[in-house]
Amino acid sequence: MGFLKTNSNELRMFECNDKKMEEVLGSDKIKELLEHKEYKEEIVMHEYKGVIFPLDTIKPSVLQALETWEARPEDVFVVSYAKAGTTWIQEVVSAIANGGDLEKLNKSHTFFRVPFIEATFFAGLDVCSCLLVESHLPGHLLPPDVFKKKARIVYVTRNPKDMCVSYYYFHIMNPTLPTPKSWNEFFDDFYSGKIMYGPWWEHFLFYWNLRHEPNVLFVKFEDMKMDLKAVVERVSKFMGYTISDDVINGIVDHCSFASMKKNPMTNPDGLFDQAHKKLDQQKKGNASKEGVTLVEPKQEKISFMRKGKVGDWRNHFTVAQNEAFDAFVHEKLAGSGLSFDF
Template identity: 65%
Template sequence: METWEALPEDIFVVSYAKAGMIPETYEIVDKMKSPRTIKSHLSGHLLPPDVFKKKARIVYVARNPKDMCVSYYYFHIMVPNLPTPKSRNEFFEDFFAGKITYGPWWEHYLFYWNLRHESNVLFVKFEEMKKDLKSVVEDVAKFLIYTLFDDVINGIVDHCSFASMQKNPMTNPDTILKTVRMPQDQRKKDLDSKDGVTVEEPKQEKSPFMRKGKVGDWRNHFTVAQNEAFDVFMQEKLAGSGLVFEY
């Protein structure tokens, strides 16, 4: 990672959680034709230093941490090689404290947020895309120095809608995820033996890869006490940064 060479024309699409650049990924990326579009969920300090040295373009997507917490909880239920939450409350507590796979969410956000004024970094919020996807597409095109006609922009907007992506096997790998799950009997045995506690067997059907794609779904999951505690915690971690989330 330290010696991996980036190209000035590389485009990184970065967000928290769900996937990242693993060793095998570098081999694939090295074979890609330029300009390369690379998706990653790594925090800034874990990206190859050459990415920043060469000023490769970075589009960072952030989401209200409350909704991200809920989405990540269901993702842990779905994916077999991630720790299975014993309870939703326990997972929420770990998420608040940053004790999950990709570490503290606020550090991940703030690293890129603090670079938002750099010419090679565009910071976008999920909520902005849900509110006005066309405007965000236009902003991204401008950032990447692309001139697009309205019909092309409208086509991108339609292609990137949640409904369209949910039907697209290139963006919704539910079929693939079903095939990589370990046999049900072995999976259940492993869960039952974990710390002597019987855990409900998670089934992929209960939590699809693309679940809802909505803003504010956290309201259906957080208790009043959890919401109040998280607000205090979030204000503390983001204090003075100017980064705020609505909804």
């Protein structure tokens, strides 16, 4: 559920129905959101308080406004570094908050049930009214009131090798981000932390050091792969819900990777397809003005929810990259107690 502000500033409720995503995205309300100018040919990055962001999709004005965001103790923030399992855990959180009502969940896309607070994409939504929100912001950029009011934070992390690979493919498939020239170039950027949302290790450790706070739950992607039911039960208890075993089982089935990938209300591919179409139209329009005929390269479509596996990094890291990364992880996480299953 989301809220779209009209020109008169009245709040109009937006709720996706159970049509196919491409039909839902044909609605005037979604078209308004997709008409944002972030889907343009040239991607410009900017730096805000030491962290890199794409200028059109995460604006300085939005980040600045978040500094005075008014949080509530009952709010639940789903937080993670990018491609750590955010969409997965946010659907778990949303399913629990909705009492495991799967019919209700499948009438509204997860991106609108748990909106992305720093994204310009949601600038037209009354995100402040939502009890569930998501963010990739590092701790020093999350609204200070979240910590002051002790809002609940569900933080999901993932072994950084797999996260790096997933982030690489996300940059390729996402038209609002710069496309890496090569895997090696992206690896170097990720390794150095010169990438959107900054150094992954600083992001991890900020929230890891809060893990003993009663309002913070630290979850690992690998634990979700190993025993999703146990994680659903942990999150449910953390959020203060008592749910029957049958409902828990239904949530587990609904939130399995296979189920979420084929569900248009949990897989954001439809949103990105629209973004690609918008960008293609702009490119063709510009080429037509210049009298140029474009020949589009053929490439395999990459899904937002690609594999959802542990250990896919082995298909990408060279021996030298793996050795360097292992030493780097040891250096950055030494003494923290934070470790990963690779």
